[in-house]
Amino acid sequence: LPTPLDEPVPLIARHRAVTPAWLALYYADPIELTHGEGRHVWDSDGVRYLDFFGGILTTMTAHALPEVTKAVSEQAGRLLHSSTLYLSTPMVELAEQIAMLSGIPDAKVFFTTSGTEANDAALLLATSYRRSNQVLAMRNSYHGRSFSTIGITGNSSWSPTSLSPLQTLYVHGSVRTSGPFAHLGDRAFIDACVADLEDMLAQVGGPVAALIAEPVQGVGGFTHGPDGLFAAFKRQVLDRLGILWISDEVQTGWGRTGDHFWGWEAHGQSGPPDLLTFAKGLGNGLSIGGVVARAEVMDCLGANSISTFGGSPVTTAGALANLRYLLEHDLQGNARRMGRILRQRLDVTARQLPMVREIRGKGLMIGVELVDQDGQPSALAAATVLERARELGLLIGKGGPQGSTLRIAPPLTLTEDEAVEGAELLREALRQAQQELWSVEEEL
Numbered sequence: 001l002p003t004p005l006d007e008p009v010p011l012i013a014r015h016r017a018v019t020p021a022w023l024a025l026y027y028a029d030p031i032e033l034t035h036g037e038g039r040h041v042w043d044s045d046g047v048r049y050l051d052f053f054g055g056i057l058t059t060m061t062a063h064a065l066p067e068v069t070k071a072v073s074e075q076a077g078r079l080l081h082s083s084t085l086y087l088s089t090p091m092v093e094l095a096e097q098i099a100m101l102s103g104i105p106d107a108k109v110f111f112t113t114s115g116t117e118a119n120d121a122a123l124l125l126a127t128s129y130r131r132s133n134q135v136l137a138m139r140n141s142y143h144g145r146s147f148s149t150i151g152i153t154g155n156s157s158w159s160p161t162s163l164s165p166l167q168t169l170y171v172h173g174s175v176r177t178s179g180p181f182a183h184l185g186d187r188a189f190i191d192a193c194v195a196d197l198e199d200m201l202a203q204v205g206g207p208v209a210a211l212i213a214e215p216v217q218g219v220g221g222f223t224h225g226p227d228g229l230f231a232a233f234k235r236q237v238l239d240r241l242g243i244l245w246i247s248d249e250v251q252t253g254w255g256r257t258g259d260h261f262w263g264w265e266a267h268g269q270s271g272p273p274d275l276l277t278f279a280k281g282l283g284n285g286l287s288i289g290g291v292v293a294r295a296e297v298m299d300c301l302g303a304n305s306i307s308t309f310g311g312s313p314v315t316t317a318g319a320l321a322n323l324r325y326l327l328e329h330d331l332q333g334n335a336r337r338m339g340r341i342l343r344q345r346l347d348v349t350a351r352q353l354p355m356v357r358e359i360r361g362k363g364l365m366i367g368v369e370l371v372d373q374d375g376q377p378s379a380l381a382a383a384t385v386l387e388r389a390r391e392l393g394l395l396i397g398k399g400g401p402q403g404s405t406l407r408i409a410p411p412l413t414l415t416e417d418e419a420v421e422g423a424e425l426l427r428e429a430l431r432q433a434q435q436e437l438w439s440v441e442e443e444l
């Protein structure tokens with residue numbers, strides 16, 4: 001190993017020296033996390049935080065969940081090796097479970113190591129099956145950071161290149177508060193989005209491979225269209241033209257939206273998607289993702305392939321333990337109940353603080369939209385609330401097209417006491433930020 005430097009250099013300086021400038025870090029003074037337990041994490045100064053962002057949704061269930069730790073260490077002790085050239089019981093068992101849970105008939109599963117790679121695989125399958133590189137994606141979408149997934153990311157701040165192997169058309173529907181149809185009621189909004197899609201496709205030559213969409217947009221700020229939107233797309237447009245529907249469930253899967261196990265189920269009136277992608281929460285922090293597809297689509301590739309780390313015995317054993325835990329403990333039901341508690345409290349806060357324009361989302365996926373004194377989306381407000389919340393011992397996320405949305409997504413084992421505590425801390429952080437930025441006293 002290289003010789004250590006004589007002078008101690010702060011970790012942040014060392015980090016910046018060896019990582020890309022475009023790798024974003026939260027906070028003016030970034031946090032080094034050292035350990036976690038349940039819904040809490042600790043930093044290198046020993047400060048404890050209530051984690052309302054679940055490590056950007058990867059810690060789906062709980063930090064240091066003993067069931068996952070045990071499964072991982074037992075498997076690592078038995079065989080720490082990975083290659084799809086050999087059979088592996090945990091991989092097959094996990095694929096069986098996910099195929100059954102997916103709602104897709106005759107489903108097959110291909111494992112990857114991230115959400116980006118899962119969507120990349122879905123695009124490869126859909127474009128090969130349909131023999132077309134034309135793809136529909138939603139405005140304000142985020143699907144990953146590889147060359148192909150950047151090409152279907154509708155939010156330009158996450159899209160560093162306009163070069164793409166795909167031809168992408170962006171569709172209205174996931175943002176309810178801006179755009180030409182924002183003033184319409186849900187039914188009329190859906191009709192307008194369908195008519196707009198039909199009109200756009202009438203001008204497109206050749207087949208279109210797929211529509212890829214997040215049921216609730218994650219990086220986009222926990223925005224979503226009305227329930228039934230994708231069912232209407234499917235029934236009225238996609239099925240008629242043979243266009244496949246890919247549901248990106250990287251943030252919405254495993255019960256997080258509360259009322260459903262998958263986000264697509266709020267749009268399931270015309271049947272399930274043809275492909276579904278997942279990642280993040282499945283491994284409770286382990287790097288695992290994948291794509292589920294109808295067998296006919298999954299098997300359409302002509303050549304052989306292998307994956308070295310996709311579906312490794314260690315990650316699939318850990319993911320299987322995590323999946324078992326969340327099903328056995330009805331964490332979807334907990335997401336629904338805790339989501340309601342948080343929502344009620346945040347709705348009260350929103351009525352008291354004019355900086356909060358809107359509370360939205362589903363289950364334990366709650367977005368808080370912030371504005372400045374002119375009523376414009378405020379990234380400064382979101383960044384300020386993040387800092388104040390951190391000082392109070394609460395970690396939250398941010399996002400949205402203008403960076404003005406706070407994102408709340410705690411681990412799904414959140415207790416009622418923690419939900420109440422987190423809502424109080426967030427109210428206080430919002431109050432402090434508004435006072436600081438608006439220079440007005442709010443009576444709370």
Ligand code: PMP
Nearest residue numbers: 114115116142143144218250251
């Ligand atoms: N799809 C969605 C909906 C996501 O939110 C993300 C990550 N934010 C990805 C794909 C990419 O996943 P990963 O970061 O694991 O590559």
